[in-house]
Each structure stands twice: as structure tokens, then as C-alpha cells.
Amino acid sequence: MNYSHFVLPFTIGLIVLLAYMLVRFGVWIYKLDSDDKQRILKNIFSIKSLQAIKEIFTESLLHRNIFKTNKVLGYMHMSLAFGWLLLIIGGHIQTWIFYDRLSNPIYIPIFFEYFVHNKAGMLFGEVLTFTMDLILLFILTGVALAYFKRFYSKLFGMKKTTNLKLGDKFALASLWLIFPLRLLAESTAASLHNTGGFLTQNFGNFISGLIPVSFFEPVFWWAYSISLGVFFLSLPFSRYMHIPTELLLIALRKWGVKSKETFDAFADVELHACSRCGICIDPCQMSSTGISKKTPASYFLKSVRDKETNSYDALNCLMCGRCEDKCPVGITTTNQRLAQRINLANERQGDFSYLKDLNYQIKTDVVYFAGCMSHLTPGITRSMIKIFRKAKVNYWFMDEDGSACCGRPQKLAGNLEAMKQLMDFNKKRIVESGAKTIVTSCPICYKVFSEDYKLEIEVLHHTQYLNRLVEQKLLPVQADSKKVVYHDPCELGRGAGIYDEPRKLLTHVATLVATKHEKQDSLCCGGSLGNLEIEAANRSLIAKDVVDELSKPNPDVIATACPLCKKTFIKVSSVQVLDIAELIAMSIPEKNEKSGERKKITVLQEELV
Amino acid sequence: MSKFGFTINKPRVIDYDLADKRVLNYVLKNEPSFNLCIFCGSCTATCSAGNFTDFNIRKLKMFIRRGLVEEIGTEADKCMLCGKCFLVCPRGVNNRNIVLKVREALTKIESHEL
Numbered sequence: 082m083n084y085s086h087f088v089l090p091f092t093i094g095l096i097v098l099l100a101y102m103l104v105r106f107g108v109w110i111y112k113l114d115s116d117d118k119q120r121i122l123k124n125i126f127s128i129k130s131l132q133a134i135k136e137i138f139t140e141s142l143l144h145r146n147i148f149k150t151n152k153v154l155g156y157m158h159m160s161l162a163f164g165w166l167l168l169i170i171g172g173h174i175q176t177w178i179f180y181d182r183l184s185n186p187i188y189i190p191i192f193f194e195y196f197v198h199n200k201a202g203m204l205f206g207e208v209l210t211f212t213m214d215l216i217l218l219f220i221l222t223g224v225a226l227a228y229f230k231r232f233y234s235k236l237f238g239m240k241k242t243t244n245l246k247l248g249d250k251f252a253l254a255s256l257w258l259i260f261p262l263r264l265l266a267e268s269t270a271a272s273l274h275n276t277g278g279f280l281t282q283n284f285g286n287f288i289s290g291l292i293p294v295s296f297f298e299p300v301f302w303w304a305y306s307i308s309l310g311v312f313f314l315s316l317p318f319s320r321y322m323h324i325p326t327e328l329l330l331i332a333l334r335k336w337g338v339k340s341k342e343t344f345d346a347f348a349d350v351e352l353h354a355c356s357r358c359g360i361c362i363d364p365c366q367m368s369s370t371g372i373s374k375k376t377p378a379s380y381f382l383k384s385v386r387d388k389e390t391n392s393y394d395a396l397n398c399l400m401c402g403r404c405e406d407k408c409p410v411g412i413t414t415t416n417q418r419l420a421q422r423i424n425l426a427n428e429r430q431g432d433f434s435y436l437k438d439l440n441y442q443i444k445t446d447v448v449y450f451a452g453c454m455s456h457l458t459p460g461i462t463r464s465m466i467k468i469f470r471k472a473k474v475n476y477w478f479m480d481e482d483g484s485a486c487c488g489r490p491q492k493l494a495g496n497l498e499a500m501k502q503l504m505d506f507n508k509k510r511i512v513e514s515g516a517k518t519i520v521t522s523c524p525i526c527y528k529v530f531s532e533d534y535k536l537e538i539e540v541l542h543h544t545q546y547l548n549r550l551v552e553q554k555l556l557p558v559q560a561d562s563k564k565v566v567y568h569d570p571c572e573l574g575r576g577a578g579i580y581d582e583p584r585k586l587l588t589h590v591a592t593l594v595a596t597k598h599e600k601q602d603s604l605c606c607g608g609s610l611g612n613l614e615i616e617a618a619n620r621s622l623i624a625k626d627v628v629d630e631l632s633k634p635n636p637d638v639i640a641t642a643c644p645l646c647k648k649t650f651i652k653v654s655s656v657q658v659l660d661i662a663e664l665i666a667m668s669i670p671e672k673n674e675k676s677g678e679r680k681k682i683t684v685l686q687e688e689l690v
Numbered sequence: 691m692s693k694f695g696f697t698i699n700k701p702r703v704i705d706y707d708l709a710d711k712r713v714l715n716y717v718l719k720n721e722p723s724f725n726l727c728i729f730c731g732s733c734t735a736t737c738s739a740g741n742f743t744d745f746n747i748r749k750l751k752m753f754i755r756r757g758l759v760e761e762i763g764t765e766a767d768k769c770m771l772c773g774k775c776f777l778v779c780p781r782g783v784n785n786r787n788i789v790l791k792v793r794e795a796l797t798k799i800e801s802h803e804l
């Protein structure tokens with residue numbers, strides 16, 4: 082007796098799901114551009130595929146990244162994912178041993194306890210029954226936590242959890258029922274045939290006193306099979322689509338496919354790999370300050386998936402990248418949003434033909450590009466000029482009389498065409514100057530110079546450049562007892578990965594104190610050029626929160642490396658806010674020519690500000 | 691007589707009955723901070739594009755108010771979106787987004803959506 086009608090819902094559901102996934106994966110890979118396909122072909126039979134399997138094991142099964150966020154949340158995901166896999170493997174081992182052959186109908190391992198009533202003489206029978214019960218118990222604890230999470234998400238380190246749509250509700254309800262129903266089905270079977278382990282046998286004996294088990298046994302098996310079938314069939318229409326998609330995403334990433342700024346098949350894979358776990362909701366400052374509940378990446382990605390994006394939602398984001406850093410699946414949320422901005426951008430993007438008339442004939446070693454924002458914080462540009470002169474650098478202040486914008490704000494607005502016009506203009510000037518290095522004071526400009534301009538010369542942010550000058554002893558600096566906290570600008574930190582140089586530089590001139598949000602976890606000042614919709618008052622709201630956080634260690638100075646952060650903080654901060662360049666310029670020991678004594682640093686400070 | 695040297699100037703009266711308020715209404719709906727503008731001109735003083743060419747964002751905003759859609763057209767294309775104008779604004783007007791919304795409105799007018 083190896084068949085019963087109740088296996089049909091499960092079997093049909095599974096086959097339909099597998100066929101659907103095969104087609105879906107095929108279409109995705111087919112739609113990748115030819116470069117990406119080449120990369121896949123090159124890497125598929127290499128160590129990279131093994132690395133992908135390892136990452137699938139640690140991330141999709143053990144959920145290591147979620148463990149890092151919260152242990153209970155990690156345990157919940159691990160018990161369900163890893164436990165379920167163990168249950169499937171265990172079922173297969175039982176089937177292979179019992180029937181003594183490798184090929185069996187696909188439903189046997191799942192409903193093993195229904196078909197096998199006499200395990201006498203089966204190799205490792207007792208051990209396997211015990212193990213299977215243990216795994217089931219392991220999963221059931223995870224399910225219990227999942228029930229609990231719906232009603233009390235704070236336990237999981239999350240203030241908010243995601244809302245559900247209809248497909249999700251079907252899938253969630255069936256997923257919640259699968260394992261309790263398995264327990265009931267196996268327990269009733271165990272009480273009838275005495276084949277259970279410590280969990281199912283005892284539980285079966287217990288319920289046999291409450292209900293007529295011989296009547297309920299087939300009912301529970303049917304229910305178990307239906308819940309599995311419903312879960313498989315509703316999976317493609319629910320957020321649980323992330324389970325199979327994540328496997329493909331990890332593999333594609335390992336094979337060298339990279340996220341782009343325009344929306345392609347890889348971006349679509351990423352989109353469907355979002356589990357809407359909601360881990361991105363709490364780090365989002367737009368959400369945590371109550372400015373916009375819809376901004377967090379999980380909601381935005383959902384709106385893209387449902388084809389409900391609008392330009393307001395796409396533009397109402399600081400593009401700070403905090404969600405991207407926290408995402409356990411590693412979805413490039415910033416690129417996702419940028420891709421939508423590019424899609425929704427107006428065809429009318431600006432005409433900068435007026436820029437062509439300018440002609441400069443300057444030869445130099447170092448180009449200094451202060452950036453538009455630095456022109457609003459003259460302390461920074463003055464400090465940089467002082468430093469260049471002190472270090473006797475042959476420099477050219479490219480945008481001394483005001484500049485054409487670097488193009489990054491155009492990109493952040495999705496206007497790639499306009500960005501190209503500005504880039505062409507600036508690039509020509511930079512190349513013609515014959516410089517070997519370009520130094521910029523603005524992380525926004527730094528990002529676009531280093532990523533999009535494709536310059537053949539070295540691009541440095543001033544913190545990197547100053548750090549080099551100080552370490553090569555080309556610039557004398559004097560240490561001071563000032564207590565300083567450092568605020569990582571988004572574009573420089575998460576955007577460009579520069580965390581160490583600014584910190585090293587600060588330790589040369591002051592005492593650096595740590596804050597709660599350092600490096601990848603740093604907050605956004607709120608001034609971001611990435612958000613085109615936010616109101617001025619709300620910018621200050623975010624800035625106030627961040628300044629409060631930065632002021633906690635009672636610093637003398639809040640140091641930052643971005644003119645925009647500085648400008649935003651100054652409005653709301655009672656603590657002095659200075660750019661690193663200003664701190665460095667202040668700490669250059671200067672000899673008073675008449676008396677030969679060193680000028681006091683405080684006097685210098687007044688000169689600068 | 692025509693070479694006498696005097697001509698009659700076109701009247702410089704602004705006829706509000708002829709004002710085309712489509713752009714104004716679109717901007718007000720999508721960027722309400724436009725209402726806060728006191729036309730102080732700080733934005734124009736700091737403008738990056740204004741440094742290279744005759745671009746006056748304050749004037750642009752006045753054209754919007756007066757409903758001079760033709761004059762808006764070429765002006766709105768000069769902005770680089772650098773963002774200095776919103777940083778210096780004493781009233782917190784999101785000037786950058788106004789420019790984007792003006793361009794959107796102009797596209798919509800061209801395609802007869804507005």
C-alpha cells in the first residue's frame with residue numbers, strides 16, 4: 082500500500098511549483114545581458130559555485146545575517162528553514178533504508194509515517210524516529226515564535242513588522258499550519274500503530290484519550306497534505322517567493338553578476354528575493370522620525386513588485402544606504418531606488434549648452450574641486466587653500482569662481498542624460514589641466530568622480546589627501562586635547578567605503594571619542610541631496626536627532642567630512658561643528674614672525690570661522 | 691514718420707486674465723513649499739548655473755506666478771539641480787524640486803495631459 086488519494090494536494094502543488102520556478106529562473110537568466118551571461122558561463126564550473134552553496138547554507142538555511150540582527154529572530158528563521166530541510170533529508174533516508182531502494186514516489190518521504198506501520202527490523206529505525214521527532218520539535222518551537230512575533234514583534238528587536246497582502250495571508254496561514262498538522266497526523270498514526278518517537282507517541286497517546294483517533298487520522302493527513310499544497314501554490318504570489326529566488330540571487334552574485342543602476346533582470350531577481358522581513362524599517366530615519374512610513378526599502382520594493390511605484394515615493398528617500406547595509410539578503414536597495422528614479426525621470430532634463438564657451442589653459446599637479454556645497458561653507462575651502470600653501474603643493478582651485486555641478490545630484494534625480502552633459506564639461510577641464518590627482522572636499526562629488534567619470538588620474542577625498550600629507554610629514558600638525566566625535570557622511574562612508582582615513586587624521590590632531598553609530602551604522606544628517614521631496618523642517622528634525630546622538634559623549638567638536646553635513650548640523654547644534662579640513666588647518670603650528678612664538682590655536686580658529 | 695525715432699512701447703501691464711496657471715497649479719500641488727517663497731532672491735545669488743549664464747531662479751518663480759508659460763520653458767532647462775538654493779533659502783522652499791516639477795508640468799502641457 083504505497084498510495085492514497087490524500088497525497089495529491091501535496092504532489093500536485095510541488096510539481097506545479099517546481100515547474101513554475103524552472104520557467105521563472107530560465108526567463109531571468111535568459112534576460113540577463115550578454116556580459117552577465119558570459120560571466121556566468123565562466124564561473125559556473127569553478128570554485129565560485131561551491132562558495133555559492135556555502136553561502137546558501139549559511140544565509141538561506143542558517144540565516145547568519147539575521148542572527149546578527151537579533152538572536153531570537155535568527156533562531157526562528159533557522160528552525161523553519163534548516164529544520165524543514167533536515168526533515169526532508171531525514172524522510173528520504175528513512176524511505177531509502179526501509180524500502181531498500183533509492184527511487185521512490187516523491188510523497189513517500191513526506192508521509193512516511195502514514196505508509197509505514199511496522200518498522201521492526203529496520204536499520205537505525207529507532208534512531209531515525211527519535212531524530213525526526215527532535216527535528217519536528219525544533220521546527221515547532223520556531224513556528225511558536227512566529228505566532229508570537231505577529232503579536233509581539235519587539236521581542237525580535239523590531240519595533241515594526243511588515244503588513245501583508247492576500248497571497249501572503251494564504252501562504253502564511255498554510256505555513257503556520259503545516260507543522261502543527263504534521264504533528265497531529267503523525268501522532269494519531271503513532272497512537273494507532275505504536276510507531277512514534279518520544280514526541281509523536283506520547284502526544285498521540287495523550288490525544289487518543291480526547292478524540293477518536295481512527296476517525297481523525299486520515300483527516301489530519303488530508304489537512305497536512307492540503308496545507309503543503311496550498312503553501313506551494315500560493316508561494317509564487319506571496320512574499321515567500323523570496324525563498325527560491327534568494328538561492329538564485331546568491332548564485333548569480335557569486336558568479337560575478339553585479340547590480341546596475343538601471344533596472345535589469347538581476348534587479349528583478351533582487352526584487353523577488355526581498356522577503357519583506359522588515360529589518361530595513363527600523364534603521365530608516367525617514368520612518369523612525371515619523372516623516373514617511375512608506376520610505377523603508379521593504380515597502381518600496383513591494384510597490385515596485387506590484388507595479389505601483391510613483392515618482393513621489395521614489396524621490397522621497399535620503400539615499401543614505403542604511404537599509405542596504407542592514408539587509409540580510411544583501412539587496413542593493415539604493416540601486417533599486419535609483420533604477421526607479423531613472424525609469425520615472427522626465428525626458429526634459431536640462432540643457433547646459435551655455436557651459437561650452439568657457440576655456441581655461443591651466444597646467445597643474447593637483448586639481449582641487451571644492452564642490453557646490455563647499456562654497457556655502459567657506460571655512461572648508463579657506464582651510465584647504467591654507468593647507469595646500471603650507472604643504473607647497475602646485476594646485477589649481479578648479480571651481481574657485483563657482484563651478485559647474487559634478488553631476489551627482491542629476492543622477493540622484495534619475496537624470497542620466499543631464500548628468501552626462503555636466504560630466505563631459507568637467508572631465509574636459511580636469512584632463513586638460515594635466516593633473517595627476519584630483520582632490521575634492523565634497524563626498525557627493527567624490528563618489529561621482531571616482532565611480533562615473535572614469536578618470537585616469539587619482540581621485541581623492543580631502544580626508545584621504547590630508548591623511549597622506551600628514552603621514553608623509555609634508556604637513557606639520559600639532560595634537561590638541563580637544564574631544565572630537567566623528568560623523569561619517571553617507572556618501573563617503575557607506576557610499577564609498579572610506580572610514581579609516583578620516584579617523585586616522587583626527588587622531589593626529591584631537592582625541593577621537595566613539596559614538597553609538599559608527600562606520601556602516603552611522604546616521605544620515607538629513608541634508609541629503611538624494612531626497613528631492615523632503616521638507617526643510619523635516620530635514621532639521623532628522624538633523625536634531627543625529628546631533629543629539631553625536632552630542633552624548635559631550636564632545637568639544639562634532640567633526641565631519643562633508644560640507645552638506647556641516648551645513649545641516651550647524652542649524653540645530655549647540656556643539657561646534659567643524660570639517661576635518663578645518664580642524665587640520667587649525668592645528669598647523671604657526672610661528673609668529675615677530676616674537677617667534679607659536680600663535681594660539683584659538684586665535685587661528687577665529688580667523689577661519 | 692516711421693524714421694522719426696519714437697515708437698509706442700508695448701503696454702507693460704500684466705494682464706492676469708491671460709495668465710496660464712497650469713504650471714503654477716501643478717507646482718503648488720506637488721511642491722507646496724512654493725507658497726512660502728518671499729522672492730528674496732537668495733537662491734539666485736548662490737546659483738551655480740547663474741554663475742555661467744543668465745539664469746535667475748527667482749525670476750523663474752515669478753514667471754510661474756504670473757502664468758508666463760513660454761518664458762518658463764527655456765529658463766527651467768538651465769538648472770543643474772546642485773541644491774545650493776534650498777540650503778540658503780531662509781523660508782525652506784524646496785527650489786530644486788520646483789524646477790523638477792516645472793519640467794514635469796511642461797512635458798505634460800506638451801502632451802496635452804495638463
